[in-house]
Amino acid sequence: MAKLPTPGVGAHAAADPLASPRDLEAALARARYLADPATALSLWLALRMERPLLLEGPAGVGKTDLARAAAQVLGRPLVRLQCYEGLDEAKSLYEWDYAKQMLYTQLLRDVVSSETRGATLAEAAERVARSEATFFSEHFLLSRPLLAALRSDVPVVLLIDEVDRADPEFEAFLLELLSELQITIPELGTFRAKHTPLVLLTTNATREMTEALRRRCLHAFLDYPPSSRELQILQVTLPGIDDRLAEHLVLFVAALRKLDLRKAPAISETIDWARSLMLLGKSQLDPETARDTLGLLLKHQEDKEAVEKRLEGMVGGTRPEEG
Incomplete structure (x- = not known):
């Protein structure tokens, strides 16, 4: 523990x-x-x-x-x-700044027109190719989380x-990142991590x-913690909580998690429930208070109805188990 x-x-x-x-x-x-x-x-x-x-x-x-x-x-x-x-590369890795690219295209059209006036066909083709290469450059690249992590100047x-x-x-798309700490952008090549994340x-x-x-x-x-550790979590997160109340809460939540519920209470929901009871000035758990605040723990009506039927026998219990 x-x-x-x-x-x-x-x-x-x-x-x-x-x-x-x-x-x-x-x-x-x-x-x-x-x-x-x-x-x-x-x-x-x-x-x-x-x-x-x-x-x-x-x-x-x-x-x-x-x-x-x-x-x-x-x-x-x-x-x-x-x-x-539906998450794809454009949302997770990178995308192109299309607004900048469109502005660049408008400016480029005038510049290329003036530069190629009087130039040979080969010279004009070279200038157009160079300008098109700039179109797909890092200048127009927007980093999304995966690329941002690899390009970060700090770990x-x-x-x-x-x-x-x-x-x-x-x-499948993630495998290159997980194996080699790199990703490949077709227009630009391979980006390796500057620092290992x-x-x-x-x-x-x-x-x-x-x-x-x-x-x-x-x-x-990671599974739901034993009551003894969840009690510690409550005491760390809510330093002013009454010890007796905290013990009652984790025992009640542990009993809920043993039931066949659509969604068992998460640790964060235990913390929210405990905080609400502190705001109500409670120092111990009673059936009426448990019933009135059950919605902080159970987010599905069928779960609440199932628990309310056996609420009297569930409030209370033994000391938290070790784990």
Whole structure:
């Protein structure tokens, strides 16, 4: 179980979070991310081996937030590509600045006309070809997240979020980037990364990832945390929360996740629920309060109705389990 660092202790870990997996785990905790040891180890290996890391697991378990915390710990910019159905190169890699190109075309027409007046046919052809080559140059290139990460003058954390939402063809497009840290633009050639980025891909497993993509990545599975760690997360995120209330909340949420629901509550939803109860001045959880605020945890009406029927017996419980 991840433990919060003691203030003032472990200055060497703060200076070098990559010294060991445990140092990285402690640095993530200082960035308000409580990683379990297996996740911290996977991230540490991805950094040391300069390999992409595929983060798999249900929605809302902290995959995206791990990228945020890693960027903070490493002091790197975070470049994020949000995937969706129909995502293509023009949205993820680059596109041409058509407005500038059109303006350039209008200016070019007058310049070429004046320069080629009186020139031989060969000279005119050479000037036209040179002008056309300029038309597809870096001057007119607009970098999207993938190209921006490779061209960055400083190392970045590249987050390719919810890659399972994109089409399988997009995975094939990613393979060159994941294998060689380079991409190819037909008009300009190959762009290699100036600095090796930390590449994190997340998937909620809405569809199976191809074996070709999996082979190119290290892998970590993030699941809902045990109640003991979720209790720590609440205490770190909401320092003023009553200990008894926090314990009741994580036990209730753990019980919800064992039910056959359409969508189990995410960690972020546990935090929102806890914050709302603090605003209501609650120091403990009771059935009436749970019923009135259930919409912060469950976002589907059929889930709410199923839970309301057994609410009386679910409020309360034993101490959080260790994990």
